[in-house]
Amino acid sequence: MAAPPALPWRVVWITGASTGIGAEIARQLAARGITVAVSARSADKLSALAQANPRLKPYPLDVTDAEAVIATFAAIERDCGVVDLVLAAAGTYAPVQLDALSPAPFRSMYETNYLGVVNVLSAVLPAFRARRSGHLAWIASVAGYRGLPKAAAYGPTKAALINLAESLKPELEADGVRVSVINPSFVRTPLTAQNDFPMPFLMDADEAARRSIAGLAAGRFEVAYPIRFVALLKFARLLPYRLYFALIRRNVLRR
Numbered sequence: 001m002a003a004p005p006a007l008p009w010r011v012v013w014i015t016g017a018s019t020g021i022g023a024e025i026a027r028q029l030a031a032r033g034i035t036v037a038v039s040a041r042s043a044d045k046l047s048a049l050a051q052a053n054p055r056l057k058p059y060p061l062d063v064t065d066a067e068a069v070i071a072t073f074a075a076i077e078r079d080c081g082v083v084d085l086v087l088a089a090a091g092t093y094a095p096v097q098l099d100a101l102s103p104a105p106f107r108s109m110y111e112t113n114y115l116g117v118v119n120v121l122s123a124v125l126p127a128f129r130a131r132r133s134g135h136l137a138w139i140a141s142v143a144g145y146r147g148l149p150k151a152a153a154y155g156p157t158k159a160a161l162i163n164l165a166e167s168l169k170p171e172l173e174a175d176g177v178r179v180s181v182i183n184p185s186f187v188r189t190p191l192t193a194q195n196d197f198p199m200p201f202l203m204d205a206d207e208a209a210r211r212s213i214a215g216l217a218a219g220r221f222e223v224a225y226p227i228r229f230v231a232l233l234k235f236a237r238l239l240p241y242r243l244y245f246a247l248i249r250r251n252v253l254r255r
């Protein structure tokens with residue numbers, strides 16, 4: 001079998017790398033000779049990852065702490081050298097329960113999923129723009145394409161991340177900085193393990209990681225998978241509300 005093509009990065013920083021898609025991307029990149037700084041709150045899980053491959057360097061971090069994000073990026077560049085790719089994958093999900101609706105989960109998902117990425121962006125951008133190089137990517141979701149039942153707190157954070165990427169790409173591209181947004185559908189990880197509903201086109205995390213890496217290495221703006229489900233959801237995005245809500249009632253709520 002032919003060897004996979006060489007990857008365009010020497011040092012990569014991934015947040016949300018202790019489990020799931022982030023951890024799997026980190027493992028696969030390290031296996032291909034790249035130094036990967038891995039961040040998440042669980043220091044024990046990051047150490048366990050690093051024991052499996054010394055190219056994985058643990059930097060425990062809570063992405064909601066903007067000052068800690070700045071300090072962590074500085075420490076990684078000091079220890080590992082210039083970071084070529086930053087992938088902000090840290091995220092959290094909880095379904096919205098209408099019987100017990102409160103602002104707390106909305107605030108917490110917004111702070112981690114959206115402002116966590118903004119914290120990373122703010123820490124990294126001055127260096128990337130000064131060097132006129134670097135690749136910035138974050139994981140949003142197909143749940144950001146349109147409103148979905150149970151996702152009233154999670155979905156808006158992912159829609160915001162897609163919009164953030166669209167807003168920044170043209171100007172940052174002119175500054176020599178690449179921007180990508182990854183929109184997975186359902187992937188088997190601790191985040192989806194709690195779901196009690198059918199997850200169409202459910203994919204394993206190693207396959208999601210392979211597709212993420214291939215898309216980023218090809219320099220694509222949007223990396224979305226699996227393509228058949230993505231195409232369906234993009235089509236649903238074009239439907240007028242009357243038809244969209246009828247589709248959701250019939251296929252998601254099954255009423």
Ligand SMILES: NC(=O)c1ccc[n+]([C@@H]2O[C@H](COP(=O)([O-])OP(=O)(O)OC[C@H]3O[C@@H](n4cnc5c(N)ncnc54)[C@H](OP(=O)(O)O)[C@@H]3O)[C@@H](O)[C@H]2O)c1
Pocket residue numbers: 015016017018019020021022039040041042043045061062063064089090091092093112116139140141142183184185186187188189190191192
């Ligand atoms: N699985 C899916 O079907 C799916 C689909 C679309 C998009 N996504 C997105 O993909 C990304 C990865 O999710 P996953 O499915 O791989 O879930 P996961 O296994 O639960 O991974 C989430 C990661 O984020 C970290 N994290 C959470 N809060 C954090 C914080 N405040 N600071 C730093 N790290 C934090 C977690 O580690 P600690 O708890 O140790 O901090 C963990 O490493 C998320 O952004 C998710 O929204 C997932």
